[in-house]
Amino acid sequence: MKLGQTREARALALAAVRRGFIAPEALWDTACRVALGSGTSASELVEQLLTQEQLDQLMDELSSEGVQPAIQATPEAGTASMTTSAAAATSQSASLSARPAETRLSEEISRTARYQLGNSLGTGGAGNVVKARDQEIGRVVALKMLLPGVTDEPGVVERFMAEARITAQLEHPNIIPVYDLGRLAEGLPFYTMRVVKQQSLQDVLASHELRRQWSLVRLMGAFVQVSRALAYAHRRGVIHRDIKPENVLLGDYGEIYLADWGNAKPLSCRVDSAPDSRSMSSEPLRLDGFGRAFDRKGGGTLPSGLSGTPGYIAPEQIRGDHDRIDHRVDIFALGVVLYEILTGEHPFDAPTVLAVILATQTREPRPPRTIVPSCPLILEDLCMAMLAKDPSKRPASADVVAAEVDAFLEGAKERSRRREEAGKLCALAKTPLQRDHDLTAERQWLQEEARRLLQDVKGHEPIERKRAGWELEDRAAEVEREQARANAEAIDLYTKALAYDPDSSEARAGLADLYWKRAQRADEERRQAERIYYEALVSEFDVGTYAALLKADAAISIDTWPSGAAVLAYRYVEKDRVLVASDERYLGRTPLRDARLSPGSYLFVLKRAGYRDVRYPVLLKRGDHHHAEVNLFTDAEIGDGFIYVPGGTFIAGGDPDAIESLRRTDLVVPDFAIAKFPVTFREYCDFLNDLETRDLGFALKRAPHDTRGSEGYVVQPANGGGWEPIPTVLEGETRKLYPAEKGHLWNLPVFLIDWFDAVAYCRYRSEKEGAEIRLPSEMEWEKAARGADGRFYPWGDHFDSTFCLMRTSRPFIPQPEPVGTFVADVSPYGVRDMAGGMREWVGDIYGEKTWADALGEPEPSVDVERDASTWRVFRSGNWASDDQRCRSASRARFFALTRNTNLSFRVVKVLSRKPLD
Template sequence: MTRPKPNLNWVGSTLGGRYTIDEFIDQGGMSAVYRANDPNLKRAVAIKLIHPHLSRDPKFVQRFEQEAASVAKLRHPNIVQVYDFNHDENTYYMVMEYVQGQTLKQVLKKYSAAGQRLPLSQTIRIVISICDAVAFAHEHGMVHRDLKPANVMINQKGQIILMDFGVVKMLGEPDLTAAGATIGTAKYMSPEQARGGQADERSDIYALGVMLYEMVAGKPPFDSDTTVAILMKHVNEAVPDIREAQADIPEDLVEIIQKALAKNPNERYQSAAHIATALRLLDRLGIVPPSTDSQSTLSSKPEAVDIGYAPASPRKTVRALPAKKTKKPAVTAKSKNLKYWGIGLAVAACAVLFAAAGLLTYFFSPLLHIEQITGIAPDLPSADGMVRVSADVYSVGFDTPDKDHAPRQSVELSEFWIDRYEVTNAQYQEFLSVTRQPPPAGWPEGQFPAEEADFPVAGITWDQAGAYCAWAKKRLPTEAEWEIAARGSSGRLFPWGDNQQAVQLPHSGVYAAGSKLTNQSPFGVFDMAGNVWEWVDQPYAPIPENQRILRGGANDFLKDMAYRLIGDPSIPTMFASAGVRCAANQVNGTNQAIVAENVFFEDSFGDPGSGWPILSEGAFYYGYHPPDFYHVEVAQPENLAVVSRAPNFDTVTVESEVLIDHTDTETGSYRYGLVLRRVSEDEFYAFTVVPQNQSWEILKSTSTGFEVLDKGELANLHGVAPAGITPEKADKLQVDANGPDFLFHINQQAVAQIHDPDYPTGEVGFFVQTFDESLVHAHFDQLTIRQVEDTSGGVSGITRVDDQFTNPDSGWPTEDKEGTPYRFGYHPPDFYHVEPRAAQQHIAVTEEQVYQDVGVETEVFVDHTDTETGNFRYGLALRRTADNQFYAFTVSPRSQSWHVLKISAAGAETLAEGEVGSLRGLAPPGITPDGPDTLRVDALGSTFAFQINGEPVAQISDSTYAEGNVGFYVENLDETLAHIHYESLLIGDADPQAIAGAPKVDADPAAEPAK
């Protein structure tokens, strides 16, 4: 697609004495967007400059300032981040996160050109991410007003980023748009906007519906030759039946689209979160199955569309086994308490929930065929949706009792299970349909509003609550059980801590059960505070005869978790806002299923009720973080948070993605990572990274403190960015625990192997520790615990250096003086460059560590040269002991050749050479190459193997240099200037198989054979 030319070209200019404009990106009617460089933080940014004629309009400038100020407050993984707003004389500009990738509009256009549709499973997940972003903006009082595919970016990791809040409106503030004016894009504009009316959250809901319609059907519902004609269609015409364009879509998805596109705003979904919930139900139930044709793997067939990113794998809490697969014995670890997911009765429970929501189509599909490992006791409820509270002696009551609080006392409780969520309208409706009981008085015409299916049922008596629990094969919780489930073993006043103001609940009404993510108790039970009052049984302190107790308060009458509302259960004012959650003494153990082959536990943290601890107290803050992270925050120097959960694991592989969302400073020190085999509060192993000094440490925690079992250097981490900036990429940490042997991997590179037998089993979790840093907020994602591969016989492939050249202070040499024949050093944003500036000139740059037997790999390309014909060569330098003593493994793109050189005082001796046709790292002057070339050398003894882009080209033997430094080599022949960019450098163990598989070339008879 040809980009429009800017009205005024700013390329080459510097704004505010700081931002250097590098490239024009795009422009609209209000502003132009450029890519720029921020030298202070050494990163690329996007800069939006409003057009000069609008800069003279005070109202427009005020709206632009409003956009910047409002969007800067939105810190969400699916919303573009605003860094700064300023003006350079009369030029107003906004500095934003630079997102590399494609717009959703470009993706849809590619599919359309290929005669295809984006697979439904991918469509659902993309729209869910957009809904999460929009819901977050709405929660902060902002309406986007211009939602459309062109304003949605898909970055190179497949992450969805909502862009361009250029016409944002702050709810409750004066609208600076002229009366009667329409703001937005016609194809995605709601009927009320088309009529010139006020836009609110529901206008964005309509636009989301249009986008979903377009992604499914391949075209928007309304189109025409003129803007006015399109707007009139939005106002007056019925939405075309989407099944005419896509006949095989599930009926439930049709209903979601139709509801979002209702002409009357009151008939639409009332929040973006409601759309996201409905779509997640389709996804999790398999109502929209994952695609199995060519569209689901975008590069699997020649005709498949390449949209420039790898879509994320479906996130499911239950993974299906193929229906026709031969049964195998269940894979078990030594631990007897492995956590699995099950369905069994849970399927029936889900059916109850989703029948009322009209979401049962395609429910009983092959996707739900799971090999069951244990049986079901028919008289017990399923454990699904319930939380276990262990037997113990607990404290209940209040230190200063009054008429509403009983005195503090100890109670001994047996193990029990309690519902994670309050009983919803949909669940209660199923009970009514079976038992033919009367509906709650608060249901209009005997039915609850369709959009309130997942709201807690309210207005039921104590007897009705007990009857429901009995029908569900459960019972009412005792008062003591309820209070412990709400307060935890530490006796908090509220589920989240002692400070009532730490979590803000609505001041009236109710909300969907479990949707207030911070309203969660230490046991992972939701909404114990507020929402609806809850009936309990068996008081632990005396109450008058024939009276009952409600606990938990309501949103308009919030009380602490020891508060007892005692009264006559038959009086309407007593039960008007009363609901229920149930308990049980025993449950059916989860119908165990291996999540995937050899996988014991998997959590993508998309479910806020997955059971991980939650805390917001003092300097510590951990729990679910939308949309799909588990966060751990330590907000005080010299402090530590360790979070883990049952069950115990011993011989397993544990892996998780982690990034640092933000810190207070750019220089403070801290460490974070994975915890394994935690057997007590201060007995565990921790596998950590320390970003400030680019290192890793393996710790053993004991009652006396930490013992460092091993440590080393780490050249680069992806998941750490300057203060206030969220990284674009997470780091992957992995630990293989096999008996007393542990192998630690960082970003898929093994860095250390240790042996320690002290802790044979224990819990898995996360570790964050501050030193002089005052705040660290870490995001953990994609935790997997699976069967470990046997590493008891040792392991090869330990990585010693992994440098992505994102850190200008990583220690590599720098030279950039005028008049010198070369320059080299860090090149922003993430390269190391080497440049000889004259013909017949060469330069070798190496780091200080001495290596013998190693595998060395780099990604490299030619940034530019002086001529189009001059010859030069570049590559890796190994075993350098002096300026003119080393080996060089090079490629020469102009002559399409490779050379292995031995450099000595006498000059360069060619040990081997040949032709190569696969080089891609060179392009004509002014053009960036398609991609880098990968060069690899494995050195073992006096034998070397050279690979180019994965293809072995030579095995040579030479015994002259036995050890030395590793680095880079660039040589000009008749070329006068060659500027080479190295993207990465990996130094690890040599690969004997790579050496054995390379063709031998002129072996030195005196050389030692490869070992």
């Protein structure tokens, strides 16, 4: 049976709804498609919705109600004027079309008088949008109208009205609502809609400033809304055909709109969420006139009669493949938009419109991750599927696209929440880190203050005298424990942050910083296995801060005065627990620039004819560029028996196992020359001989003896004249090892010398040699012993009792031995006996009393007890000490009048520093 009249079709449709044969939504869709001019009559559409049995039942029902089945009327060409509730939903323009033209025009003129037109909001190819005030309702709207003159072009008015009708019927939160439709006084059609801020997705993608405000998650949230709007339109039987960033509008309050439905076209059927492929009529693209330049932002233009923007038109549209053209052309264009969001680039960018069209058909776009490596894989896979040349390989619907992006956003939201939680934990970690930083200063102050309080307290004094210092030491120990707890808390917080967000750069950087500090401390304390362990942790958590540093070489530049010195480099390597300079490498002559070496401890030997060779040890750290300025001196300038120590930086203190070690500090000490050995009995007896020529009393006062004013001298005037050590200076096994008759006693370091005796000897040498000879300062002594790399002993970091003279070096009772006996006890500069043999007076007390201050204190008279004299410092281990005293950073203080059989001294010679070339 065929239905011939629209009115009969309407009656049947309403009856079908009452009987439940047709859902109200289906009835609404049918009415809309009739109003849009789908090309199918109302009767045909109703027939498609009902079975023959249902039609027969409804016809019988209508006949019983008096409805004639064969009303004589001309079938309407695609328009409906329904008199039921469904007819109320038909567009206003369809209702107006049923009235005489004069009546319609006068009514529309009166209606548009309510709008007060304002500024233009934008102009397109045929239309203009202006801001208008609806004076009846009192709201501002966007009024779109055709430009004057374009109405003469075929189909323009029809397309404009179709755009208005389609947009009006697509009631969706992401499609701009249409309020009114009519004609202006000049007869130009118009429609009004909500005013939306004129900022598009294209504006965001084209602006670096705006792009920073729109994270990927935020952009994908907008993309989902566009996808849902498109899915809704497809379900209503409409395809957009001009999806591009310019047509995605962004409102002031987060609204997202898919705009510009001027190229929209009805499908031959609705699209479900999982549609079959249904064809629609479409005109093939003609390529004539496409050689002009293509501007992606402007979109280019197409010849009249063709729809869409080059670069967003699907390949099947370009080919005119009618059987395959359906809603998936919009999926393709939406994929292009997604590609631009993910990469900032167009997948088919080319210099001309023709080239863009050809690229769309033939070129496979680069995967987004090759452009932006951080692009999420799920979005890359979705984007590439949407851009498939074959429409059957694209997602089945815009609903599927939205669901895929939703899945990403759900994960992104979870990741965002976890990142937020990780950020909070990282912020919390700053508190214990700051506490650790503050406690470091407090601990150092407590340790220094405790040392100050206890340094003047004698061991035999009662506990009451020591308690204040002990309390400070206990507080310092508690502060150190609190620092350990603070570090552990920070590590725990950062670790928990990584459990929430394994990629948290802040947490990883925080852990890398913590472990780097520990690695540095281990390196400073020369615990190399621990350093390697912490550096491995630094590499594990580093976010780029330390990667280059961990692999970096070191560099050295050397200038000498005079220039032209050959530079030989030796790297220190450990052999049998002693650091040995090995692997000689010639670097060139000075001035030497940017010589690249692996990080480590080196000895540089500088050689130039006419000058003494210079030993210049240096610690080259990763990434450092060491600049050395070295003066060269002749043998005569340095002097016989002296070792030249060139000026420069060295690591002082910082040995946790040394006695009274100073805090670790990098110090610069100028040039000086230090005696290779402590002063021997031979040298000191020459001094006594000189004194005796002036006054025997002076000689007796300075002669080594164990008690001031007693007869316990260890040297005496010889029968033939001159002073000499007594034969009983050595006893037992040591005397057998070094018999007096062979002259060994002369080479013993002089002992039983107080600080003022040593100063008197320095004056004698200064007068004799015409140069400034004095006791070394603490830092001069320590640098001469350790070199520049912070080693614990002159030979390295490990101890063995055979390396120097101390209490377990011999199988018999230890006693003094001649200088230079222990060949391993030599510093990087070549200075000998600085770990064992004899303790040595120095001229100052570092940080408390300078050499000048000490000289300014008068020598006490002979009747003053030694414990009434002021403090002085001595360095080095000795033949009666343990290995802790042998450490180069160990120091001790005692009364200046102290004399002991294990206490001696050595001298330094001041060298005048010369300017470099």
